[in-house]
Amino acid sequence: MCGIYGIINDKNNQAAQTVLEGLKKLEYRGYDSWGIAVIPENSIEINVDKHIGKIGEAKTNLPSGLIALGHTRWATHGGVTDSNAHPHLDCNKKIAVIHNGIVENYQEIKEELIKKCHQFVSETDTEVIAHQIEEKSKSKKINEAIFETFKLLRGSNAIAVLDFDSKTIIACRNGSPLVVGLGSSQFFLASDVPAFLKETNKVYFLNDGEAVVLSNSGVKLFDLKAEKEKALVSQVLDWKLEDAEKSGYPHFLLKEIYEQLKTIPKTTSINENEIRKLANKINSGYKVVLTGCGTASYCALATKYFFAQQGIDVQAIPSYEFMPFSKFIDKKTLVFAISQSGETADTLIAVKEAKKRGAEVVAVINARGSTLERLADTVLSVGAGPEIAVVSTKAFTSQLSTLYLLTTAVANQYGEGKIKINKLGEVLRDWLNSVLINRLIDTAKNLMDEEHMYLIGKHLNYPATLEFALKIKETSYIHAEPFAAGELKHGVITLIQKGTPCFVLASNDEIKDEVLSSAAEIKARGGLIIGVAPFESSEFDVLIKTPDLDDLTIFANIIVGQLLGYYLGVGRGADPDKPRNLAKSVTVK
Numbered sequence: 341m342c343g344i345y346g347i348i349n350d351k352n353n354q355a356a357q358t359v360l361e362g363l364k365k366l367e368y369r370g371y372d373s374w375g376i377a378v379i380p381e382n383s384i385e386i387n388v389d390k391h392i393g394k395i396g397e398a399k400t401n402l403p404s405g406l407i408a409l410g411h412t413r414w415a416t417h418g419g420v421t422d423s424n425a426h427p428h429l430d431c432n433k434k435i436a437v438i439h440n441g442i443v444e445n446y447q448e449i450k451e452e453l454i455k456k457c458h459q460f461v462s463e464t465d466t467e468v469i470a471h472q473i474e475e476k477s478k479s480k481k482i483n484e485a486i487f488e489t490f491k492l493l494r495g496s497n498a499i500a501v502l503d504f505d506s507k508t509i510i511a512c513r514n515g516s517p518l519v520v521g522l523g524s525s526q527f528f529l530a531s532d533v534p535a536f537l538k539e540t541n542k543v544y545f546l547n548d549g550e551a552v553v554l555s556n557s558g559v560k561l562f563d564l565k566a567e568k569e570k571a572l573v574s575q576v577l578d579w580k581l582e583d584a585e586k587s588g589y590p591h592f593l594l595k596e597i598y599e600q601l602k603t604i605p606k607t608t609s610i611n612e613n614e615i616r617k618l619a620n621k622i623n624s625g626y627k628v629v630l631t632g633c634g635t636a637s638y639c640a641l642a643t644k645y646f647f648a649q650q651g652i653d654v655q656a657i658p659s660y661e662f663m664p665f666s667k668f669i670d671k672k673t674l675v676f677a678i679s680q681s682g683e684t685a686d687t688l689i690a691v692k693e694a695k696k697r698g699a700e701v702v703a704v705i706n707a708r709g710s711t712l713e714r715l716a717d718t719v720l721s722v723g724a725g726p727e728i729a730v731v732s733t734k735a736f737t738s739q740l741s742t743l744y745l746l747t748t749a750v751a752n753q754y755g756e757g758k759i760k761i762n763k764l765g766e767v768l769r770d771w772l773n774s775v776l777i778n779r780l781i782d783t784a785k786n787l788m789d790e791e792h793m794y795l796i797g798k799h800l801n802y803p804a805t806l807e808f809a810l811k812i813k814e815t816s817y818i819h820a821e822p823f824a825a826g827e828l829k830h831g832v833i834t835l836i837q838k839g840t841p842c843f844v845l846a847s848n849d850e851i852k853d854e855v856l857s858s859a860a861e862i863k864a865r866g867g868l869i870i871g872v873a874p875f876e877s878s879e880f881d882v883l884i885k886t887p888d889l890d891d892l893t894i895f896a897n898i899i900v901g902q903l904l905g906y907y908l909g910v911g912r913g914a915d916p917d918k919p920r921n922l923a924k925s926v927t928v929k
């Protein structure tokens with residue numbers, strides 16, 4: 341959470357404006373407020389511009405300069421006010437600090453600094469960092485002052501400091517992501533690559549316990565513990581500029597939904613060796629535990645059903661409920677940690693616990709260079725490319741497709757699995773046409789003013805309803821509650837009134853009649869039944885027809901939820917790329 345972006349040697353001498361544009365690409369990381377600090381050409385101090393609210397189409401009047409550092413905030417400590425927005429300055433306006441994380445011991449540090457007459461203007465934990473560096477820099481070089489200050493901070497943090505005197509940007513990492521971009525003469529620091537992808541794809545992802553110093557002559561890497569410089573070995577990413585642009589779509593969310601036509605089949609051409617090795621381990625008796633948060637936890641649950649189809653019993657545990665069950669994990673357990681960002685705090689906590697118990701960790705991830713990637717013994721990188729919309733879509737389907745392939749490999753049917761996933765891609769391409777879109781837009785128009793809707797599904801379509809409902813809630817803010825179809829008559833049917841919209845997700849399988857019976861029970865109580873299924877039924881008042889793809893039908897059923905959420909959100913005036921109160925990667929507990 342929180343986006344960080346800094347530049348040294350801006351080629352147009354407009355560093356603040358460049359940072360503003362880059363921050364717009366990181367806004368998915370937090371949009372409570374934004375701010376930029378610049379070292380102007382002819383000034384005796386750092387200039388800062390900061391505002392509450394989304395960055396949107398904002399402009400800044402900050403003066404020209406070669407070096408600037410900016411931030412988009414997802415508030416933790418201190419309300420959403422201009423003064424709490426980052427960057428924060430020291431008393432002399434020579435040091436500007438931005439920060440991603442929570443300084444758990446900021447109160448005690450602040451009390452000491454107040455005794456030393458430092459003046460605070462915000463309620464944030466971040467401001468103490470600027471004053472602590474100022475205090476230490478009275479007797480030490482700026483690098484040492486920053487490194488020592490950083491080591492004082494408790495919690496998971498990344499900081500970036502703009503120092504007026506040395507004209508450098510210095511950043512330290514412990515738990516929150518930071519990446520350096522190496523252009524030919526420009527150098528960048530960001531919490532995620534899209535900020536600078538326009539300029540360079542040559543990057544270095546910082547590890548925990550590392551720091552970087554960006555100056556006009558280049559980037560130096562340091563080991564924080566030893567306070568010694570070490571070699572920086574960069575990598576070149578295969579991401580393209582279009583990955584971080586909307587490419588003609590009105591929103592990233594819609595672009596990413598459509599990208600699934602390519603990203604799902606792409607999973608058949610990657611990870612084969614790793615998948616086969618993991619399948620062998622599972623067949624040799626390793627237990628499997630799947631974990632993740634939110635959408636990723638629904639991917640875990642859907643995978644549990646896919647494993648069950650192959651006769652293998654696995655556990656799917658949301659990472660935030662992992663601890664009570666961690667005692668069952670041992671050296672012969674494979675823990676699959678599913679995460680788009682690889683930075684979700686709850687998932688990382690579960691993984692660290694699993695590692696402590698000797699488990700082998702498999703990261704099923706989309707973003708590159710994450711903490712999870714580094715912690716894992718095996719990485720299944722699902723290759724969906726940068727997911728910019730806060731609401732997860734293409735990363736989810738690529739993770740599910742990758743794990744589906746694993747379940748086929750376990751059953752010695754990996755070749756068949758690949759054929760099915762490639763076929764899925766082809767069928768989705770034909771199905772996702774203007775007829776479907778018009779139907780979805782009409783359905784969205786009819787549902788626009790609803791405040792409650794319910795969803796039912798059974799077996800594989802149960803995790804699909806969980807994901808479908810989450811897409812509706814996140815994107816349109818409508819209360820959409822998913823149930824296992826069988827749950828209905830055990831209490832929740834009381835919620836159904838005349839006209840209550842109820843989605844029924846189904847596949848053309850042996851349990852479809854049971855699902856239709858549940859639909860009939862809702863219909864008998866006046867509910868409006870919207871079928872999302874590859875078949876017609878007299879129980880459906882409306883049908884959004886999905887292709888008949890056997891057990892893979894759930895991919896199409898879920899895509900209906902993604903698109904409906906999108907059109908409902910747009911219709912209700914929400915921002916589909918940046919839903920209220922959310923941030924893309926949840927790096928706090």
Ligand code: F6R
Pocket residue numbers: 632633634635636678679680681682683684687730731732733810814924925926
């Ligand atoms: C839903 C969504 C969240 C994330 C969850 C885990 O659209 O985006 O529920 O899935 O916060 O995030 P990752 O996958 O980055 O670990």
